[in-house]
Amino acid sequence: MKPETAQKKEIAKEAKYIAILNAAEKVIKKDGLSGMSINKVARAAKIAKGTVYIYFDSKEEIIAGLTIRARRTLLEYFKKYCDREKDPIDKIKNIFWADYHFYKEQKTYHELVAFYEQKTGLQETKDLAMSSFEISTYVKEIIEDAKSKKLIRKDIDSGLQGFIFWGMTVGILQIIDTKKGQLKKYFGKSTKEFFAYFVENSVASITI
Amino acid sequence: MKPETAQKKEIAKEAKYIAILNAAEKVIKKDGLSGMSINKVARAAKIAKGTVYIYFDSKEEIIAGLTIRARRTLLEYFKKYCDREKDPIDKIKNIFWADYHFYKEQKTYHELVAFYEQKTGLQETKDLAMSSFEISTYVKEIIEDAKSKKLIRKDIDSGLQGFIFWGMTVGILQIIDTKKGQLKKYFGKSTKEFFAYFVENSVASITI
Amino acid sequence: MKPETAQKKEIAKEAKYIAILNAAEKVIKKDGLSGMSINKVARAAKIAKGTVYIYFDSKEEIIAGLTIRARRTLLEYFKKYCDREKDPIDKIKNIFWADYHFYKEQKTYHELVAFYEQKTGLQETKDLAMSSFEISTYVKEIIEDAKSKKLIRKDIDSGLQGFIFWGMTVGILQIIDTKKGQLKKYFGKSTKEFFAYFVENSVASITI
Amino acid sequence: MKPETAQKKEIAKEAKYIAILNAAEKVIKKDGLSGMSINKVARAAKIAKGTVYIYFDSKEEIIAGLTIRARRTLLEYFKKYCDREKDPIDKIKNIFWADYHFYKEQKTYHELVAFYEQKTGLQETKDLAMSSFEISTYVKEIIEDAKSKKLIRKDIDSGLQGFIFWGMTVGILQIIDTKKGQLKKYFGKSTKEFFAYFVENSVASITI
DNA sequence: CATGAATGAGATTTCATTCAT
DNA sequence: GATGAATGAAATCTCATTCAT
Numbered sequence: 001m002k003p004e005t006a007q008k009k010e011i012a013k014e015a016k017y018i019a020i021l022n023a024a025e026k027v028i029k030k031d032g033l034s035g036m037s038i039n040k041v042a043r044a045a046k047i048a049k050g051t052v053y054i055y056f057d058s059k060e061e062i063i064a065g066l067t068i069r070a071r072r073t074l075l076e077y078f079k080k081y082c083d084r085e086k087d088p089i090d091k092i093k094n095i096f097w098a099d100y101h102f103y104k105e106q107k108t109y110h111e112l113v114a115f116y117e118q119k120t121g122l123q124e125t126k127d128l129a130m131s132s133f134e135i136s137t138y139v140k141e142i143i144e145d146a147k148s149k150k151l152i153r154k155d156i157d158s159g160l161q162g163f164i165f166w167g168m169t170v171g172i173l174q175i176i177d178t179k180k181g182q183l184k185k186y187f188g189k190s191t192k193e194f195f196a197y198f199v200e201n202s203v204a205s206i207t208i
Numbered sequence: 209m210k211p212e213t214a215q216k217k218e219i220a221k222e223a224k225y226i227a228i229l230n231a232a233e234k235v236i237k238k239d240g241l242s243g244m245s246i247n248k249v250a251r252a253a254k255i256a257k258g259t260v261y262i263y264f265d266s267k268e269e270i271i272a273g274l275t276i277r278a279r280r281t282l283l284e285y286f287k288k289y290c291d292r293e294k295d296p297i298d299k300i301k302n303i304f305w306a307d308y309h310f311y312k313e314q315k316t317y318h319e320l321v322a323f324y325e326q327k328t329g330l331q332e333t334k335d336l337a338m339s340s341f342e343i344s345t346y347v348k349e350i351i352e353d354a355k356s357k358k359l360i361r362k363d364i365d366s367g368l369q370g371f372i373f374w375g376m377t378v379g380i381l382q383i384i385d386t387k388k389g390q391l392k393k394y395f396g397k398s399t400k401e402f403f404a405y406f407v408e409n410s411v412a413s414i415t416i
Numbered sequence: 417m418k419p420e421t422a423q424k425k426e427i428a429k430e431a432k433y434i435a436i437l438n439a440a441e442k443v444i445k446k447d448g449l450s451g452m453s454i455n456k457v458a459r460a461a462k463i464a465k466g467t468v469y470i471y472f473d474s475k476e477e478i479i480a481g482l483t484i485r486a487r488r489t490l491l492e493y494f495k496k497y498c499d500r501e502k503d504p505i506d507k508i509k510n511i512f513w514a515d516y517h518f519y520k521e522q523k524t525y526h527e528l529v530a531f532y533e534q535k536t537g538l539q540e541t542k543d544l545a546m547s548s549f550e551i552s553t554y555v556k557e558i559i560e561d562a563k564s565k566k567l568i569r570k571d572i573d574s575g576l577q578g579f580i581f582w583g584m585t586v587g588i589l590q591i592i593d594t595k596k597g598q599l600k601k602y603f604g605k606s607t608k609e610f611f612a613y614f615v616e617n618s619v620a621s622i623t624i
Numbered sequence: 625m626k627p628e629t630a631q632k633k634e635i636a637k638e639a640k641y642i643a644i645l646n647a648a649e650k651v652i653k654k655d656g657l658s659g660m661s662i663n664k665v666a667r668a669a670k671i672a673k674g675t676v677y678i679y680f681d682s683k684e685e686i687i688a689g690l691t692i693r694a695r696r697t698l699l700e701y702f703k704k705y706c707d708r709e710k711d712p713i714d715k716i717k718n719i720f721w722a723d724y725h726f727y728k729e730q731k732t733y734h735e736l737v738a739f740y741e742q743k744t745g746l747q748e749t750k751d752l753a754m755s756s757f758e759i760s761t762y763v764k765e766i767i768e769d770a771k772s773k774k775l776i777r778k779d780i781d782s783g784l785q786g787f788i789f790w791g792m793t794v795g796i797l798q799i800i801d802t803k804k805g806q807l808k809k810y811f812g813k814s815t816k817e818f819f820a821y822f823v824e825n826s827v828a829s830i831t832i
Numbered sequence: 833c834a835t836g837a838a839t840g841a842g843a844t845t846t847c848a849t850t851c852a853t
Numbered sequence: 854g855a856t857g858a859a860t861g862a863a864a865t866c867t868c869a870t871t872c873a874t
Binding site: 217245246247257258261266267 | 843853
């Protein structure tokens with residue numbers, strides 16, 4: 001076989017891999033993560049059920065693939081909301097807000113980012129770990145930047161704080177989703193107001 | 209029927225209700241929430257499948273029953289860790305620590321408390337709402353107490369802050385679980401140290 | 417035991433038998449014949465499931481009991497619509513119309529009368545046969561009367577013709593139920609008009 | 625895939641579809657319509673339960689498929705008994721007789737044709753409606769033909785009369801089945817004699 | 833590579849009937 | 854007589870995965 005042919009094949013293979021993920025995403029958006037079945041994915045991708053198993057070893061792998069996507073999309077949200085911001089403290093605040101919008105606009109991806117480990121018993125693969133690392137690093141650098149400008153306490157570990165912010169935010173968004181009725185009813189706060197209150201408090205806790 | 213007999217029956221029925229919940233708990237501990245099936249529960253309880261449906265109308269009801277249990281247990285943890293503490297601020301810190309221990313020692317219950325609404329699309333029943341209300345109230349009163357002693361900022365809404373702490377904690381515990389390897393590797397922190405760092409920061413953010 | 421006591425007991429027993437049938441009827445009216453379960457019947461009768469089995473050997477027996485009731489009710493309809501009619505031919509026509517109204521007003525009973533044998537594989541008991549015989553006799557006598565007055569052909573066998581009318585009517589009502597949409601759409605006939613057409617034709621076929 | 629292969633597959637698929645219907649028919653013949661279950665059908669067809677669901681979306685669809693078969697078979701009976709007959713009135717009589725033989729020889733099919741709508745609450749699909757339309761049309765044309773030859777009354781609507789004959793016949797066959805013992809015992813008539821009496825009377829009622 | 837028929841375990845739920853109390 | 858807990862077979866349907874073509 002000529003090398004160009006092999007390359008073409010490689011490209012075609014990659015294209016199908018992506019097509020299957022696209023299909024899976026469509027299915028999850030419609031029927032939820034637990035409503036996703038290989039059958040539906042195959043139908044949405046207009047291929048046969050068996051073909052899915054050529055590109056993925058199992059259903060889990062598809063979910064893993066989508067989770068990587070989801071994490072990449074989150075990183076894009078971070079960049080979109082933080083890069084344009086000059087003020088380092090506002091940059092940090094926008095990490096939270098990026099996540100807020102990610103959650104509102106990309107429910108499916110958010111679910112995957114937040115719950116991947118809970119839902120599947122699987123280990124993180126190298127690719128999954130990589131996508132996670134990129135996010136951590138990005139967040140860390142933003143905090144680090146504010147620290148170097150002496151805007152936040154010097155005893156703060158940027159990496160660690162990134163984790164904390166990340167964990168807290170996931171938890172808050174979760175509770176917002178679950179209890180939004182009560183928030184409105186008992187405290188008269190919209191989800192956005194509630195989240196704003198949370199962001200200000202959180203950031204204030206590390207600034208000088 | 210003699211009254212004693214009726215009473216005996218009532219007790220026997222209650223005992224079986226509890227036995228089924230125990231069986232369900234055992235199954236979840238082994239196979240996870242999504243791995244729980246009526247079949248397995250019945251087998252674990254050593255009764256027929258149909259018998260389960262005498263005591264519970266549906267699978268959902270079993271999960272709801274366990275969730276109430278889980279919430280009650282969490283409240284006990286709160287009481288255990290907070291009631292003995294005199295200092296109002298330490299009391300607040302111990303809310304976090306109670307949850308930490310709850311999470312470490314009662315994984316299954318923690319999962320149910322944290323994710324009940326996510327996993328099941330169902331409305332909360334009166335019993336469920338009650339168990340939720342008791343927790344909220346307990347936490348709120350502890351924060352309120354510290355506020356009345358002018359130890360935390362007067363602009364803090366105790367109820368709202370309770371929600372925030374609760375949400376944050378769930379998120380942090382989740383991330384601890386997921387990323388504990390990284391925490392140790394990159395920051396040299398044990399999960400306990402990490403959590404302590406989080407608690408101190410969080411409580412500091414509302415104290416005067 | 418004193419005889420009066422035995423008698424009282426007998427009456428009480430009969431009363432409960434009837435109460436169970438009443439309950440079963442209520443259930444069928446609500447959920448259909450196939451939706452009837454012993455459980456529902458017992459609940460509707462406010463007795464225990466096991467008690468039902470004291471008065472009836474099986475579910476089938478309950479249905480048989482109701483079928484007898486249904487047949488008796490039909491006989492009442494016949495009497496109601498025919499006895500007041502003087503003209504012998506109109507009397508015959510009213511046999512049809514009695515059934516028409518029975519069908520419209522007593523759907524549950526009609527179903528039992530029309531389909532008892534189809535739905536259950538059981539033999540007719542003596543009671544069932546009796547209730548059937550009463551209907552046959554009543555119809556036969558009406559036809560016989562018209563025959564004796566030389567209003568219908570003398571080669572008609574009243575008993576046989578009763579069967580034929582009875583069978584035909586059940587069939588027509590059935591088709592009316594099934595195809596009423598088409599009757600209206602294609603022939604512009606209401607079910608009543610259609611039935612009237614059928615009655616006139618049928619009776620005309622035996623008159624002189 | 626080579627065209628021959630695709631075609632072969634298509635044929636194999638059709639063959640299995642038919643095999644499942646055959647199996648279902650066998651089961652119904654043995655246990656009745658209400659005694660048919662997917663399990664039994666699968667066992668009779670010697671395939672796995674799940675396989676049935678590749679060919680049919682639900683149990684209802686199997687019944688619908690069989691009902692189409694049944695209606696087609698009835699149409700064949702009509703053609704067989706009527707086409708060979710020259711005399712228009714005898715043609716009409718043979719509609720009845722075709723049904724009589726259909727009922728005697730194809731009990732299962734007769735039940736499906738007579739009760740499909742009663743037993744299942746479902747809408748007719750296009751295929752079902754089509755099979756029904758073909759029968760109606762066939763019967764209508766036979767009556768229409770006799771009418772055009774001035775052998776039956778001109779006030780008769782062929783389509784409507786078709787419905788009436790059809791409904792009446794179903795009802796009569798039903799009663800024959802139920803009461804054949806009584807017919808013999810009280811009137812000394814065989815079912816065939818009884819049916820003949822019915823046919824003559826019915827046809828006479830519309831002839832000139 | 834691609835297909836999709838086949839599998840068969842397993843899910844939830846119902847229900848007539850029995851039987852110890 | 855009365856109770857209702859217990860049974861367990863049976864019902865419908867789903868679905869990840871395999872494999873012959």
